[in-house]
Amino acid sequence: MRYLPKSQSDREQMLHEIGCGTIDDLFAPIPQEYRLDRDLNIPRQFGESEILDYFKQRAAENANGYSIFIGSGAYNHYRPVVIDSLISRGEWFTAYTPYQPEISQGTLQSIFEFQSMICELTGMEVANASMYDGSTGAAEAIMMAVRITGRHRAVTANTVHPEYREVITTYAKHQGLPLSSVGYGENGRVDVKALEAAITDQTACVLIQSPNFFGTIEDVAAIAEIAHKKGALLVVSIAEALSLGIVRPPTEADIVSMEAQSFGVPLGYGGPYAGVIATKEKFVRQIPGRLVGQTVDRNGKRGFVLTLSTREQHIRREKATSNICTNQALIALMTNIFMTVYGKQGLRDLAKQNLAKTSYAVSAFEKAGAKVLFKNSPRFNEFVIQTDRDSRELNDTLIEKKIIGGFPLKKFYPELGNSAVWCVTELNTKEAIDAAAKGAGR
Amino acid sequence: MNDKIKKVSTHVSQNEGLIFEKSSPGKKAYKLAPLDVPEVDEKALLGDLARADLANMPEVSEIEIIRHFTRMSTWNYAVDYGMYPLGSCTMKYNARINEVVARLDGLAGAHPYQPEKLSQGALRIMKALADQLIEITGMDAITLQPAAGAHGEMTGILLVRSYLESKGNARKKILIPDSAHGTNPATAAICGYEVENLKSNAAGMVDVPSLVAQMNGDVAALMLTNPNTLGVFEQEIHKIADILHEKGGLLYMDGANMNALVGKTRPGDFGVDVMHLNLHKTFSTPHGGGGPGSGPVAIKKHLEPFLPKPVVVENGDGTLWLDYDRPHSIGRVRMYFGNFGMHVRALAYIMANGPDGLRMTTEDAVLNANYIRKKLAGIYDLPYNTPSMHEVVFSDRNQARKGIKTGDIAKRLIDYGFHPYTTSFPLIVPGALMIEPTESESKEELDEFIEAMKAVAEEAENTPEIITGAPHNTRVSRMDETAAARKPILRWKPRAAGAAE
Numbered sequence: 001m002r003y004l005p006k007s008q009s010d011r012e013q014m015l016h017e018i019g020c021g022t023i024d025d026l027f028a029p030i031p032q033e034y035r036l037d038r039d040l041n042i043p044r045q046f047g048e049s050e051i052l053d054y055f056k057q058r059a060a061e062n063a064n065g066y067s068i069f070i071g072s073g074a075y076n077h078y079r080p081v082v083i084d085s086l087i088s089r090g091e092w093f094t095a096y097t098p099y100q101p102e103i104s105q106g107t108l109q110s111i112f113e114f115q116s117m118i119c120e121l122t123g124m125e126v127a128n129a130s131m132y133d134g135s136t137g138a139a140e141a142i143m144m145a146v147r148i149t150g151r152h153r154a155v156t157a158n159t160v161h162p163e164y165r166e167v168i169t170t171y172a173k174h175q176g177l178p179l180s181s182v183g184y185g186e187n188g189r190v191d192v193k194a195l196e197a198a199i200t201d202q203t204a205c206v207l208i209q210s211p212n213f214f215g216t217i218e219d220v221a222a223i224a225e226i227a228h229k230k231g232a233l234l235v236v237s238i239a240e241a242l243s244l245g246i247v248r249p250p251t252e253a254d255i256v257s258m259e260a261q262s263f264g265v266p267l268g269y270g271g272p273y274a275g276v277i278a279t280k281e282k283f284v285r286q287i288p289g290r291l292v293g294q295t296v297d298r299n300g301k302r303g304f305v306l307t308l309s310t311r312e313q314h315i316r317r318e319k320a321t322s323n324i325c326t327n328q329a330l331i332a333l334m335t336n337i338f339m340t341v342y343g344k345q346g347l348r349d350l351a352k353q354n355l356a357k358t359s360y361a362v363s364a365f366e367k368a369g370a371k372v373l374f375k376n377s378p379r380f381n382e383f384v385i386q387t388d389r390d391s392r393e394l395n396d397t398l399i400e401k402k403i404i405g406g407f408p409l410k411k412f413y414p415e416l417g418n419s420a421v422w423c424v425t426e427l428n429t430k431e432a433i434d435a436a437a438k439g440a441g442r
Numbered sequence: 443m444n445d446k447i448k449k450v451s452t453h454v455s456q457n458e459g460l461i462f463e464k465s466s467p468g469k470k471a472y473k474l475a476p477l478d479v480p481e482v483d484e485k486a487l488l489g490d491l492a493r494a495d496l497a498n499m500p501e502v503s504e505i506e507i508i509r510h511f512t513r514m515s516t517w518n519y520a521v522d523y524g525m526y527p528l529g530s531c532t533m534k535y536n537a538r539i540n541e542v543v544a545r546l547d548g549l550a551g552a553h554p555y556q557p558e559k560l561s562q563g564a565l566r567i568m569k570a571l572a573d574q575l576i577e578i579t580g581m582d583a584i585t586l587q588p589a590a591g592a593h594g595e596m597t598g599i600l601l602v603r604s605y606l607e608s609k610g611n612a613r614k615k616i617l618i619p620d621s622a623h624g625t626n627p628a629t630a631a632i633c634g635y636e637v638e639n640l641k642s643n644a645a646g647m648v649d650v651p652s653l654v655a656q657m658n659g660d661v662a663a664l665m666l667t668n669p670n671t672l673g674v675f676e677q678e679i680h681k682i683a684d685i686l687h688e689k690g691g692l693l694y695m696d697g698a699n700m701n702a703l704v705g706k707t708r709p710g711d712f713g714v715d716v717m718h719l720n721l722h723k724t725f726s727t728p729h730g731g732g733g734p735g736s737g738p739v740a741i742k743k744h745l746e747p748f749l750p751k752p753v754v755v756e757n758g759d760g761t762l763w764l765d766y767d768r769p770h771s772i773g774r775v776r777m778y779f780g781n782f783g784m785h786v787r788a789l790a791y792i793m794a795n796g797p798d799g800l801r802m803t804t805e806d807a808v809l810n811a812n813y814i815r816k817k818l819a820g821i822y823d824l825p826y827n828t829p830s831m832h833e834v835v836f837s838d839r840n841q842a843r844k845g846i847k848t849g850d851i852a853k854r855l856i857d858y859g860f861h862p863y864t865t866s867f868p869l870i871v872p873g874a875l876m877i878e879p880t881e882s883e884s885k886e887e888l889d890e891f892i893e894a895m896k897a898v899a900e901e902a903e904n905t906p907e908i909i910t911g912a913p914h915n916t917r918v919s920r921m922d923e924t925a926a927a928r929k930p931i932l933r934w935k936p937r938a939a940g941a942a943e
Binding site: 006044055061066068096106126127313315357378407433 | 799
């Protein structure tokens with residue numbers, strides 16, 4: 001086996017030194033009746049070229065060369081080549097969690113930069129080293145609000161990504177945390193009146209997403225005021241991180257839970273991605289997950305360490321703020337490199353291209369005869385189209401044109417009929433937008 | 443440097459500040475394609491919601507970025523540099539083919555919501571991995587959705603909970619041995635269970651009489667790591683399972699140490715009802731500096747209706763689809779389908795090994811741990827004499843007499859060119875040194891490690907001050923962690939002070 005660095009004589013010599021006759025002597029602690037005395041029934045060993053062929057065949061069975069018009073929590077943005085070039089260094093991807101700071105300063109400093117940039121972008125004061133993803137991050141953010149307020153209910157907007165809400169439901173179900181849901185108005189934004197009525201003196205937090213699942217940007221300041229008036233916190237979930245390049249950050253929020261996939265992370269059929277939780281300094285001791293802090297060594301030299309770990313499971317066990325152990329360090333590094341490549345001007349330029357393409361697409365779809373819902377509300381790079389035809393059928397006809405159409409809403413929002421949420425990024429050409437609009441029109 | 447330090451020499455390493463310190467206005471590392479649609483005015487489109495500027499985000503050029511991240515990378519230790527004997531972490535070689543196939547366009551570029559008929563390759567990979575993990579564990583069904591080990595634990599305990607609820611009573615408690623990982627009790631707590639500690643016996647295994655005494659109708663499950671965190675196989679595992687089952691409880695196995703078992707025995711055969719795997723341990727997906735992981739949960743048939751949705755299902759014609767219509771499901775634990783990129787890598791690893799390679803991998807992992815044990819026992823105190831599987835736990839008892847603790851020995855090991863073992867865990871061994879070499883080490887590397895450990899033990903006798911001051915040859919010396927926690931500095935701020943926006 002080519003990954004094993006020992007010759008048969010090495011093995012024999014080692015067994016001899018241990019004082020064993022055969023390797024199976026070392027497995028004697030396993031009761032005989034449970035020892036596997038046959039080969040596992042899995043395919044034989046493959047040569048490297050065969051492995052590559054197998055996965056090339058699988059890759060060929062997936063969509064290739066399509067113009068992707070779905071966002072809905074996973075955004076198709078260009079990934080600068082320096083990302084993979086850098087993260088392919090073994091020092092990044094074959095290292096472990098930086099528990100030994102003297103030989104982990106690379107990972108630690110990069111996480112410190114990640115935390116800093118997330119603060120700059122979100123307008124929050126502290127950010128953690130990352131969470132699994134946006135959906136579990138949103139659930140953890142709600143649990144954090146429960147700890148801070150001592151209240152045990154949460155209100156979620158039903159314009160939050162439906163799969164985020166499903167994950168939150170799973171997390172909340174067994175923690176004695178009742179959830180209530182608030183709908184949207186004709187403008188595709190949270191129904192503020194209904195929200196106001198839903199918040200009680202038992203509400204720990206309100207969770208909204210902005211831009212929301214329809215692509216509409218919420219009025220965070222107004223919603224924060226309503227939540228705060230009743231002593232509840234506001235948690236803002238951001239699924240499309242690139243929106244922060246051009247949309248005002250949700251500074252009025254108490255906790256921001258962001259999915260950072262847009263920042264250079266491959267779509268990868270849904271993962272791995274990287275969530276992150278950012279918040280106000282006063283809540284830092286309730287934040288879940290790892291944190292990196294700056295300090296000095298014995299000679300006064302600047303360096304970085306994992307810190308405030310008394311919140312975490314390996315110290316606190318059942319009293320920890322969360323059971324989370326792994327974060328998404330390598331994915332956070334991808335996003336860190338992406339944010340560095342684009343930086344202050346580039347994130348803005350890139351976001352503006354998305355805005356322009358989306359604005360063009362909206363008029364192209366309208367011109368072609370499709371109905372745009374929530375038309376007068378501000379949006380970033382997603383919009384909802386209503387058609388006569390069933391959205392799935394429509395998407396089937398677009399496949400021939402090498403177009404993957406918008407995400408059909410019927411399953412989660414049956415009241416919207418034949419509607420789908422479409423996404424346009426810098427990677428959708430005018431030509432593809434025109435073709436999609438023509439196909440989606442009457 | 444002394445002449446016993448053979449693995450490393452010091453060399454010049456580059457200094458590098460924070461990226462913000464290299465930034466100046468107008469520098470760029472990107473060039474967008476020209477916009478092929480009309481420009482827009484964001485103020486007109488967004489009004490008050492338009493962002494004024496991006497505060498203190500950096501502005502640097504491409505070459506500076508390459509140097510920045512390359513220089514920082516050289517400050518990390520890595521499996522690619524050498525042995526990384528962190529107990530319970532299974533720091534094995536990360537094969538390059540795994541990285542190549544995960545980046546193929548049709549896989550890396552697949553949108554999770556693209557139609558199922560355009561996702562057959564991805565679904566086929568998930569199905570193949572699921573089938574093979576089921577065979578490897580001897581279980582009946584699996585979900586690949588959990589994003590990491592602890593997330594798998596949560597999924598597994600929610601499955602237990604839903605199953606018991608369907609029987610009429612979710613019960614109140616989870617039993618957890620005192621040797622368990624911290625994630626186990628934290629998981630039980632977030633799933634709404636009380637944690638009850640179960641003590642270990644003199645051999646380091648579950649104390650069966652205690653289990654009998656503590657097992658009753660309030661106990662939902664026992665969370666057991668096997669081999670446990672001492673690297674010891676629970677020899678009475680089936681009896682343990684029977685005790686739980688007789689009173690209607692379930693056996694949860696934490697699969698963190700599955701690297702000791704693959705191809706030699708199967709948890710499904712020895713009575714486990716539900717278990718998680720860590721693809722980033724046993725199945726070689728890279729640790730990445732602390733994630734991403736992947737924590738599939740394998741189960742016996744009776745738990746199958748409760749699996750997270752969706753599940754991959756095969757049609758009569760061989761095509762695959764996603765079944766969301768699962769009325770008894772615990773629900774979702776993560777959006778989409780889990781860390782698919784890790785599923786690809788794990789499958790590539792299994793294919794590269796085949797049944798013979800996987801078995802030999804396990805054998806080499808156990809051989810390596812026992813070789814270290816044989817060579818270091820006596821020099822380092824072995825608190826439990828029970829046979830070791832894939833890892834061995836010593837204590838610092840011999841060295842503590844001179845005031846040298848496990849953490850000090852670990853720091854000195856850095857000067858010898860090795861990443862430290864896991865310190866101070868499991869908690870049942872005071873001053874623990876938990877060593878897991880994995881199968882990826884050659885005899886030569888193991889011998890160098892053993893020599894280094896012996897040399898440090900000698901220093902502990904003769905020149906303890908050199909150990910308490912270690913590491914001496916690193917970029918930074920021991921960090922002031924107390925100061926870091928007392929007055930946390932968790933982000934860079936511009937010198938002029940003031941918040942971002």
